Amino acid sequence: MIAFDLNCGNGHQFEGWFSSSADFDTQKSSGMLACPLCADVHIHKALSVPNVPRKGNQRAMLPSAVALPQADVTGPTPTATESPSPALVELVQKLARAQTDMLDNSQWVGGNFAETARAIHYGEEPDRLIHGETSTGEAKALADEGIAVAPLLFPVVPPSAKN
Template sequence: MIAFDLNCGNGHPFEGWFPSAADFDTQKSSGMLVCPLCADVHVHKALSVPNVPRKGNQRAMLPPAVVVPQADVTGPTPAAAEGPSPALVELVQKLARAQTEMLDNSQWVGGNFAETARAIHYGEEPDRLIHGETSTGEAKALADEGIGVAPLLFPVVPPSAKN
């Protein structure tokens, strides 16, 4: 996973985690990146310091992949200078736990998500929870067909990419 420092068109800084730089570009061009503070879709990379890990087994574990707003360094309000409120942190943690529980009870179908979702919807495959990858356009087409789909709130590492 790669962490990028990001800014929206309104100047809000935040951090995003992506499987690769190409994945960032794909999500940006698809309009999938949104500022968590103001919902602006004009998101771009900010200047950032590269992360140089320790060598070998001395590297620390990375935190879970979530997008967390950072304090606005250009002119913080008193609330922003203190960081996210404890209620916001608790909400994000609850959402992350709920997604993890859902994924534990769901089947990864990878790039076959749209086809599998249609097959389940039309009774060609057994009813079950699934998760996988699809394009924004294909997700919209599924929703237009009345097939219940929703994007995951937090990034997911495909089973094939796990160590």
């Protein structure tokens, strides 16, 4: 894989990963690349420094720990110069409404999500929609057992943490 620093016609900078330089050229010429901030399809490579590793015999000469200067994090936070497209805003709002509707019709089971999902799947508890918390490994194990699971697109505050 190769990473390229990319710019769109509106000046947004972002990173793209491709299997090769030719893959980037193919995707660009076919119109498959678009800016993730504004959906502009006029994408070009930005100047970047290549990542050239040191030779094996030079690594031993490096000190074991190098103190790096600390960045100034007190400055202003950079913001996007343009707002997202109306279509993107509408899509995100629709997804948020769909998730809210689903949550309104499901039961919070907290950290017992995996156990409750299994109990429902195997008929030990009544069939119903649930949502809660589980680890990535446990979610994969549920999916491997044929139990339908999906991550929520937007963060959810547990009922016990609400004011």
